[in-house]
Amino acid sequence: xxxxxxxxxxxxxxxxxxxxxxxxxxxxxxxxxxxxxxxxxxxxxxxxxxxxxxxxxxxxxxxxxxxxxxxxxxxxxxxxxxxxxxxxxxxxxxxxxxxxxxxxxxxxxxxxxxxxxxxxxxxxxxxxxxxxxxxxxxxxxxxxxxxxxxxxxxxxxxxxxxxxxxxxxxxxxxxxxxxxxxxxxxxxxxxxxxxxxxxxxxxxxxxxxxxxxxxxxxxxxxxxxxxxxxxxxxxxxxxxxxxxxxxxxxxxxxxxxxxxxxxxxxxxxxxxxxxxxxxxxxxxxxxxxxxxxxxxxxxxxxxxxxxxxxxxxxxxxxxxxxxxxxxxxxxxxxxxxxxxxxxxxxxxxxxxxxxxxxxxxxxxxxxxxxxxxxxxxxxx
Numbered sequence: 028x029x030x031x032x033x034x035x036x037x038x039x040x041x042x043x044x045x046x047x048x049x050x051x052x053x054x055x056x057x058x059x060x061x062x063x064x065x066x067x068x069x070x071x072x073x074x075x076x077x078x079x080x081x082x083x084x085x086x087x088x089x090x091x092x093x094x095x096x097x098x099x100x101x102x103x104x105x106x107x108x109x110x111x112x113x114x115x116x117x118x119x120x121x122x123x124x125x126x127x128x129x130x131x132x133x134x135x136x137x138x139x140x141x142x143x144x145x146x147x148x149x150x151x152x153x154x155x156x157x158x159x160x161x162x163x164x165x166x167x168x169x170x171x172x173x174x175x176x177x178x179x180x181x182x183x184x185x186x187x188x189x190x191x192x193x194x195x196x197x198x199x200x201x202x203x204x205x206x207x208x209x210x211x212x213x214x215x216x217x218x219x220x221x222x223x224x225x226x227x228x229x230x231x232x233x234x235x236x237x238x239x240x241x242x243x244x245x246x247x248x249x250x251x252x253x254x255x256x257x258x259x260x261x262x263x264x265x266x267x268x269x270x271x272x273x274x275x276x277x278x279x280x281x282x283x284x285x286x287x288x289x290x291x292x293x294x295x296x297x298x299x300x301x302x303x304x305x306x307x308x309x310x311x312x313x314x315x316x317x318x319x320x321x322x323x324x325x326x327x328x329x330x331x332x333x334x335x336x337x338x339x340x341x342x343x344x345x346x347x348x349x350x351x352x353x354x355x356x357x358x359x360x361x362x363x364x365x366x367x368x369x370x371x372x373x374x375x376x377x378x379x380x381x382x383x384x385x386x387x388x389x390x391x392x393x394x395x396x397x398x399x400x401x402x403x404x405x406x407x
Contacts, residue, residue, distance in 0.1 A: 040118040040383070041065070042143060044136060046129070047259065049108075053209035055258040057297055058123050058151070063260070064370040065121075069378075076135055079141065083109030084096075090128050096163045101131075103167075106172040108135035113142045114194040119381050122171075127153050130167040130194040140170065145381040150178035150194060152281075156290040158184035163297045165189060173380050178281075179318040180292045196376055197322060198297050202369035204263060205304035206361055207271040208402045216342070219273035220245045220309070221266065222298060223284050225338030228277060228311075235340055244269065264400050271404035274353070275313065275343060278302055278329060280314040297321055300368045303328065306361035306403070308346060308353060310339070325363050354406075362403035365396045 043066070047059050065071055085107040092101050113136065120143035122133055127150070133139075139146065148171040158165065160180065168174050168189045175196035176182055186193045193363040215223055218232050220243075229245070236243035248254055270276060281296040282289050293314040301311045303323070313329045324330070328404050332342050371392045375385050 032034045039070040041069055041071045042045050042074055042113065042117040042120045042121070042139070043071050044076065044122045044133065045076045046076060046132065049073040049082065049123040051255045051257070051259070053254040053262060054257050055125060056199070056256060056262045057198070058125065059259040060204075060263050061123065061199065061309065061370045061373070063322075064201055065374050065394075067292035068374065068392050069386050071173040072117070073332075074136070076111065076132065077109045077111060079107045086128070086131075088187065089131060093131075093164045094160075095159070099166050102164045103134055104131060105134040106131050108132060111136050113138040115142060116382060117143045118145065119378075121377065122147070122151045122279070123151070124305060127161050127164050130164055133167070134169075136286050144382075145173070146171045146379055147173045147175060147377055149177070149377065151198070151386075153178065153181050153185065154289055155181040155289065156291055157185040158188055161209055162188050175377060175380065178292070178294050180294055180316060188211070191337075192380070194376075194380055196373055196380075197295060197318065197375045199301055199368045199370045200297070200300040200304045201267075202304045202365045203208050203392075203399065205267040205270060205397050206365060206401045206403075206407070207303055207306045208361065210360050211306070211406070214272055214274040215242065216244045216273040217270070218243045218310075219270060220275070220277040221269075222246070222296075223282065224277070225279065225311075225334045225336065228332065229336070231276075231336030231339040235343070239359070244273065248374055266301065268307065270301055270307055273305065273307050275286065275310050275346070276305070276307035278303040278309045278311040280312065283312070295322065299323060300352060300364065303360040304368060308356045309360065310342065322367065323363075325359060328360065328363075332355075358403045358406050362400045365400040365403065370397055 043062055045062055066073055089101060089104060089106045121141050124130055148168055165188055169191055171191060173189050174193045175195060175370055176185060177198055181197040182193055186225050232243045235241045247388060278298045281294040295314050307403045310332050332339050371389055375389060378385060
């Protein structure tokens, strides 16, 4: 276990629990990026938990029992992390969980209910239809004062099974890292696709890439949940530098290729935040949800294409023939992301939920975001 103190004097007001010492999965890098932003704009002790050799085995064993609903008590077991005892007070404890199976990890931290005036669990992913089956582990959320959910469509389901205030706090991005401003690089990549793919769209883009002069950049690995990265900052920098050099960018609702996991619940995937921040022209399909128009409700935020890929070439050809429209979409996407979707805005929401005021560093970052947004609006 190690602690990085935000202001260097041991008086950080926030204790932020992180898994970064034992999990380097690519799918967690966005969360670590969010944690980095908070440490930059607030006084934070970053509590890095460490694994014991038995972590992987215990997590599988415990997860299987919790899935079968054997006993709620099992969710109070430490699944193989080195225990940590808090010994000083904090105004706020924050835990970011990728999914419900992260919840037992908090059992490694002892004394936080005594030493933390308020606590927030930010649970990124839990699908509404699964909530009734996961009561045995979701009851852990009752240990926190407040709960934030990344999936807005699951709010009602979770509220029915826990006794804590539950808020929707969507994903975001380090908009400064991903922004092409103040010095936009040339967009040398014609189309970019990272992560889950519609096979028809992918094949159509591969066909286009076989033609002279069309550059289609895509990953070739599968299952981002188990891909390990060497360093989360390097990983995010590579993505940012690739996306801001891409003209078009394929987006889709979260887990669009796994209907058995979503059961028709349509949610916003992280690529929407990243693609807009990088100023790409996002092509694909927007989620059918109440949240999408609120978060991405500006003209041409997503250019529709057919999921079988049959019209990709035609849509891209039309866009290429309208260079001024392309520039307008790019500038608008980058500007709106800077004003709406930086992690700082989400942390400001979390602080508001917990009754804490924003810091001067938060206000300074917001001013920087507005300055970059102004550059995007006036870019000619």
